[in-house]
Amino acid sequence: MRILLIAGGWSSEREVSLSGARGIEKALIALGHNVTRFDPATSMDGLLEAASAHDFAFINLHGSPGEDGLVQAMLDAAGCPYQGSGPAGSFLALNKAVAKQIFVRHGLPTPEWVFLPVLPAEAWQPALAYPLFVKSNTGGSSLGLSRVDSQADLHAALKAIFETGDEVIIEPSVPGMEVTCGVLGDRALPPVLILPESGAGFFDYKAKYTPGAAREVCPAPIPEEVTAEAQRMALTAHRALGLSGYSRADFILDPDGNLHLLEVNTLPGMTPTSLLPQEAAAVGYSFEDLIAELIKLGLASAQRPS
Missing domain, CATH: 3.30.470.20 (ATP-grasp fold, B domain)
Structure with a gap:
């Protein structure tokens, strides 16, 4: 089959995506497929055209786009099948x-959680006991993940994630x-x-x-x-x-x-x-x-x- 291997992208997990794609490409070739690499970071506008010219897409993206269902929705629009979940489940x-x-x-x-769509005031305290884990709400690979042991460190951890443009989720340490x-x-x-x-x-x-x-x-x-x-x-x-x-x-x-x-x-x-x-x-x-x-x-x- 003609397989479009989609990897890279522009999320903070770009390098993880590209690293995994190398092994996937090798396996696809060993299975007898013709492989074309596609990086949304450099050619997103060409995805529908590229997908239409292939029999299947193998997605190896982390974060957005990819895990948010956007690429899957575009592949659906192009009539190109792919591995894994569709747009709604991915999102x-x-x-x-x-x-x-x-x-x-x-x-x-x-675990219990607090969702924060915007950065709260510096003196804000969650109704959860320390220690806490502060996470990017839609990020992965544990990027931005930090353990916070006191209120003194909380605001800095929150600010670091909000500066990336993401929301925050806070959980108690289990x-x-x-x-x-x-x-x-x-x-x-x-x-x-x-x-x-x-x-x-x-x-x-x-x-x-x-x-x-x-x-x-x-x-x-x-x-x-x-x-x-x-x-x-x-x-x-x-x-x-x-x-x-x-x-x-x-x-x-x-x-x-x-x-x-x-x-x-x-x-x-x-x-x-x-x-x-x-x-x-x-x-x-x-x-x-x-x-x-x-x-x-x-x-x-x-x-x-x-």
């Missing part, structure tokens, strides 16, 4: 504050270990346990993308009942958000064995050593197999009536 999942409302509606435990669980098609994959080696104590940007900064253990060495619950919650969140193809849900596993759903990623990292590919490998998928399966699922989704 809902990217917005953490909105996604958490949907989690609560479907009985999925998620003690425990980080667990992530992918969904592929209609099945949940074996979870991964993430153990940061850095001094951050949580899975920040450095821990995600610095070799040796974190240990990722798959399948996660956790009780069977916790694995089953992580898989159930990942599938429930996937369906509640209206997603398709694949996704990855991130959790905190507290000392009492309870899972707390943080967010769901609709375009998870796709290097051969990224979290979801590790989970797929645990059930027998090589990286090339995984790429082929995502294309198969994307084509099948495009053939279903909307």
